[in-house]
Amino acid sequence: MITILMLIIQVILVLLIAPFVTGLIRWFKARLQGRQGASPLLMYFALLTTLKKEHVISASRSWMFRFVPFMVLGVAVFLALSLPLVFSDGGIAHVDLFVLAGVLALSSVFLVFGGLDAATAFGGMGASREMTLAALIEPAVLTTFAAFATVAGSASVQSLFGQGMTALTHPALLLSFSALILITLAENARYPVDNPATHLELTMVHEAMVLEYSGPYLAMLEYASSIKLTVFLLVLGNLVWIKPEMYLDAPTIGLGVLGVLVSVCVGSFVLALLESSMAKMRFFRMQEYMSIAFFLALSGLILILVV
Amino acid sequence: MLWLSENILFASLLFTVLSGVIALGGRALVFHKLSQILLVVSGILGLSASFKIFLAPERGLQILVEFAEFSPVFQLDLFGAIFFSLISFVSILCAIYARPYVRSYQETYHVPSLNALVAAFVLGMQIVILSHSTLAFMTGWEVMSIASFFLVLSDRSQSAIRAALLYLVMTHLGAAALLAAFLLLSQGSLFIDFSTLASMAWIAPSWLLWTCFGLFFFGFGSKAGIAPFHVWLPEAHPAAPSHISAFMSGVMLKVAIYGFLRVLLFILPPIGTGASLVVLGVGLLTALYGVLYAVVDRDFKRTLAFSSIENIGLIFAMIGMAFFAADRGLDGLYQTAIVAAVFFTIAHALFKTGLFLVSGVVVRAVHTRNIEMMGGLAKRLPGLSISFCVLALAAASLPPFGPFFGEWIFFQGLLQSFSTTSPLVSAVLIFTFALLALVGGLAIFAMVKLFALSMLAEPRGKEVHELPASGELLSIGVCAVAVLVLGIYAPTVLTLIGGVSLTASPVELAVGSATIQPSLILWLLIGCVFLVWVGRRLVSRVEHEREYHGWDCGQPINASMEYTATAFSAPIRFFFRLILRTKKQIETRPVAATNPWIVSHTSTLNLRSIWMDYGYIPAGRFLLGTAQHVKRIQSGNVRFYLLLIFVTLILTLWIAL
Known part of the structure; x- marks a missing residue:
């Protein structure tokens, strides 16, 4: 009973703060680049406005076009539900790292379907790039998670990203943690893999795929990427400081919520700092980025077994 | 009885x-x-x-x-x-x-x-x-x-x-x-x-x-x-x-x-370490090679054939790993890997049968096997495309379908045996794990290419000629349902095929300390999508929508502007160019003699098979060359031929006795 209650708290909290995180990153970025910046709460208004707008549907679409937003947002909700984000023993015990990797790939696959179904050159280009990134990041994702699982002694996401394990539990985990940061950037279409702020065909990956979506569907896709980013920041946060174990009283819940807020604020700031201080990589150099992520993860795993 | x-x-x-x-x-x-x-x-x-x-x-x-x-x-x-x-x-x-x-x-x-x-x-x-x-x-x-x-x-x-x-x-x-x-x-x-x-x-x-x-x-x-x-x-x-x-x-x-x-x-x-490493190594090589070609090929059925090569490589890698583990005294991994291989074999039989049956219907509908000429079939054949989507996702080993749980068993087995005493064994396990993860990623790419470019968007080629009959759709649909059922009832299937040790309860798979409940994953996913659907109904009441052509920088858009299979797989071709060795030639021919800027370009892209180019064709050439030399003794002189027959007879008798 308490587990279900805590799960509901977690899902509601993550779904509530997700647009704020996206807005916060934009605000931090603007500040760091010397601009005034829009309010971090702008994203809520943007989503609500988009929800009320009319659909303009590409004449070329099939049933897939309409199914994609539901699937992608569904997977985002799945992530918000199953990972231990607010309490260290939250989430769903049955979800393990392979399910997590598979579900992340599932969301990429459906985004790609949506991009291709619009039948424009932009959609196809974004889809091709996204699929390449998703395919090449897969070994890094599995190897990184495997390193955490080896230290935790279990493959369940609860023991990977909760239950008192931080990146300092084992010295080699620092390498895996760095790999996880690279994976976070790649999975969430951030610098240096993708530029989330442009609509220029040379640079965009994620935005190109959702170009043909409008109205509520666009809102759903934008919301899904906000949730995914929030979840990743919270997971990274989990590996830096320890969250409280779940217990049904006000201080514990307050502590959990506070931890979440601190995580996303610090995470957003670091992400904005990273994005303001580096350039986007050329797409055809992406294999270097992926190799770095993979070899960081691999050396982390090997070090754990050697030390 | x-x-x-x-x-x-x-x-x-x-x-x-x-x-x-x-x-x-x-x-x-x-x-x-x-x-x-x-x-x-x-x-x-x-x-x-x-x-x-x-x-x-x-x-x-x-x-x-x-x-x-x-x-x-x-x-x-x-x-x-x-x-x-x-x-x-x-x-x-x-x-x-x-x-x-x-x-x-x-x-x-x-x-x-x-x-x-x-x-x-x-x-x-x-x-x-x-x-x-x-x-x-x-x-x-x-x-x-x-x-x-x-x-x-x-x-x-x-x-x-x-x-x-x-x-x-x-x-x-x-x-x-x-x-x-x-x-x-x-x-x-x-x-x-x-x-x-x-x-x-x-x-x-x-x-x-x-x-x-x-x-x-x-x-x-x-x-x-x-x-x-x-x-x-x-x-x-x-x-x-x-x-x-x-x-x-x-x-x-x-x-x-x-x-x-x-x-x-x-x-x-029991075969020794050497032999099992050979099976493992050849299996991994086959898997990587097969999946790369499955990604870049443009022929619908050849893509499926290469995907079969990849899957067979995966199964051989599992078998090799099993015997390697047995030789190294890792009994748990031995059992896990053998069961995983058999389970994945069952899964592969189901989804690959389904995909090849799909290929028959698709090829008959568009009169070509070339993916570049397909597209837009999901609108005309929605039932087929839904089954195909399920089969393609299953073939990409994504949850919650059967093949995913086959790989899950194997990967869990590997993961739990990482910290063995011998560093050499750990190295082999980690290498296998990482390489199979890469193969898995590329397999998703190949299947997405196959499904999305043949089914979605606007048709790139001619009209649809012949719609599938109900018998054909039934077979394909049964395959699609079967891969899903194989996933959800994986524990039951394992119990039937003698892998009882890998189930924790009638609904749970278990490898060592790790357990998974396939039906729970499915219902969670369905539940989340349903939640989103309900949420969308509650929050936004926009019902009216407008149909308009896609946006392509303001110019009229047609199917020739879509991404093709070649373009879609271009990044992979580029990243793996050292292995694939694709030959790309662009020929420029002037159209008007007076103006050097008016030219026509022809681009050809040859997908080469490295085994054919560096293995079979040189070997064949060598054989033919040797045969040319042997021809010299065929002088046309009957007495010489008689001598040859006699010598052969003597030699045969000598060897036989």
């Missing part, structure tokens, strides 16, 4: 034969229809006989025991029943599919002989699974090989004949190796049964075992499509009619795996 089951098993064989005999009745469609119905009956009987074994695995079924001198020639044990049920299941689906499918190709194929050959093919595979003696095994193997050879060239086109001849050569090299290995092991006796063979193998000298292992590996590996003996596979699968491709990829490759496992598990003594 046992008596009844044995009769059912025998009846299954009998109905297969009958199906072939009826098919030869004539060109009238009634014979075609009857033949398929008989094949369905044979399949249903075969399935029920297999299920008898699944439910009571202690006693095998024996048939034809009255032929005492060959006894026990034909028997079905639990291990055989797994594969026998696959053959039966796929032949039911293919027969239902073939009834309308072959009818629409009446002019191309000679229908009576096609159906008779299909029956012979199925019978050959059934005999291979049932036989427990060298002679029967090799007979079944040859019936299967020769029938499938004729099936590959059933459309009698030049390219099909070339593909079939290549297949014939490869398959007979393999069969020769198998025969040699069996004869070496049994010291020349062809009538020996497998249990006697096993006892002889246990006392055989190690050099003999090594030779036999090599021959078996080549024989079964070349049939299964292991690199570098896979070259026939991407030629033969596309050339054959689609339900035959489904048979070949869905079951025939599995029969090869069955043979390999039968020999390794029941006949040969």
Whole structure:
């Protein structure tokens, strides 16, 4: 009973703060680049406005076009539900790292379907790039998670990203943690893999795929990427400081919520700092980025077994 | 009760034969229809006989025991029943599919002989699974090989004949190796049964075992499509009619795996570290090579063929890992990997059969196998596209479908054995883990390319010519449902096939300390999507929508601006250019002599096969060159030829004595 209650708290909290995180990153970025910046709460208004707008549907679409937003947002909700984000023993015990990797790939696959179904050159280009990134990041994702699982002694996401394990539990985990940061950037279409702020065909990956979506569907896709980013920041946060174990009283819940807020604020700031201080990589150099992520993860795993 | 089951098993064989005999009745469609119905009956009987074994695995079924001198020639044990049920299941689906499918190709194929050959093919595979003696095994193997050879060239086109001849050569090299290995092991006796063979193998000298292992590996590996003996596979699968491709990829490759496992598990003594590392290494190489070509190929059925090569590589890697673990004393990993290999084999039979059946419908609808000319089929054929989507996601090993849980078992097994005492073992495990993760990622790419570019967006080619019939859709739909059911009921399936140790409860899989509940994952996903659907209903009430063409910088848009399969896989081609060695040529020709800027460009992109270019073609050239030299002794002088014959005779006698 308490587990279900805590799960509901977690899902509601993550779904509530997700647009704020996206807005916060934009605000931090603007500040760091010397601009005034829009309010971090702008994203809520943007989503609500988009929800009320009319659909303009590409004449070329099939049933897939309409199914994609539901699937992608569904997977985002799945992530918000199953990972231990607010309490260290939250989430769903049955979800393990392979399910997590598979579900992340599932969301990429459906985004790609949506991009291709619009039948424009932009959609196809974004889809091709996204699929390449998703395919090449897969070994890094599995190897990184495997390193955490080896230290935790279990493959369940609860023991990977909760239950008192931080990146300092084992010295080699620092390498895996760095790999996880690279994976976070790649999975969430951030610098240096993708530029989330442009609509220029040379640079965009994620935005190109959702170009043909409008109205509520666009809102759903934008919301899904906000949730995914929030979840990743919270997971990274989990590996830096320890969250409280779940217990049904006000201080514990307050502590959990506070931890979440601190995580996303610090995470957003670091992400904005990273994005303001580096350039986007050329797409055809992406294999270097992926190799770095993979070899960081691999050396982390090997070090754990050697030390 | 046992008596009844044995009769059912025998009846299954009998109905297969009958199906072939009826098919030869004539060109009238009634014979075609009857033949398929008989094949369905044979399949249903075969399935029920297999299920008898699944439910009571202690006693095998024996048939034809009255032929005492060959006894026990034909028997079905639990291990055989797994594969026998696959053959039966796929032949039911293919027969239902073939009834309308072959009818629409009446002019191309000679229908009576096609159906008779299909029956012979199925019978050959059934005999291979049932036989427990060298002679029967090799007979079944040859019936299967020769029938499938004729099936590959059933459309009698030049390219099909070339593909079939290549297949014939490869398959007979393999069969020769198998025969040699069996004869070496049994010291020349062809009538020996497998249990006697096993006892002889246990006392055989190690050099003999090594030779036999090599021959078996080549024989079964070349049939299964292991690199570098896979070259026939991407030629033969596309050339054959689609339900035959489904048979070949869905079951025939599995029969090869069955043979390999039968020999390794029941006949040969445990193979050492070296041999298991060879199997593992070749398996990984095959998987990587197959998946890369599956990503870049532009032919619908060739993509599927390369994907089969990848999956076979994965299964061989699992087998190699299992024996490596056994040799290193990791008993848990040994069991896990063997069960994972068998489970993944079952999953592969289901989804690959489905995908090849889809390919038949798609190719007939657009009159080409080229993915560049497809697209837009999801609008015209929504039912087909939903089944295809499920099958493609399953083939990409994504949750919550069957293949995902096969890989899950294997990966969990690897993960939990990482911290073994020996660093060398850990290194092998980690290397396998990382490489298979890369292969898994690329497999998703290949399947997304196949589905999305053929089904979604605007049609790039001509109109849809022929819509699928209900029988075809039924078979494909059953495959799609089967991969999902295999996923959700994975624990039940494992219990039936003897992998009870990998289940924690009737609904949970367990590897070591890790457990997973497949149905929970499915319901969570469905629940989340449903939640989103409800949320969307509650929050936004926008019902009106406007249809408009896609945005392409303000210019009118048409299907030629869409991404093609070549463009879609371009990044992978670029990143793996050192392995793929694609040849890209752009030719520039001036159009007007006066203006150097007005030119026409022609671009050609050749996908090369490195094995063909650096292996088979030089080897063939070398052989032909040597033959040229040998020709010198053929002077046309009869006396010289007589001398040669005499010398040969002397030499033969000398060697023989």
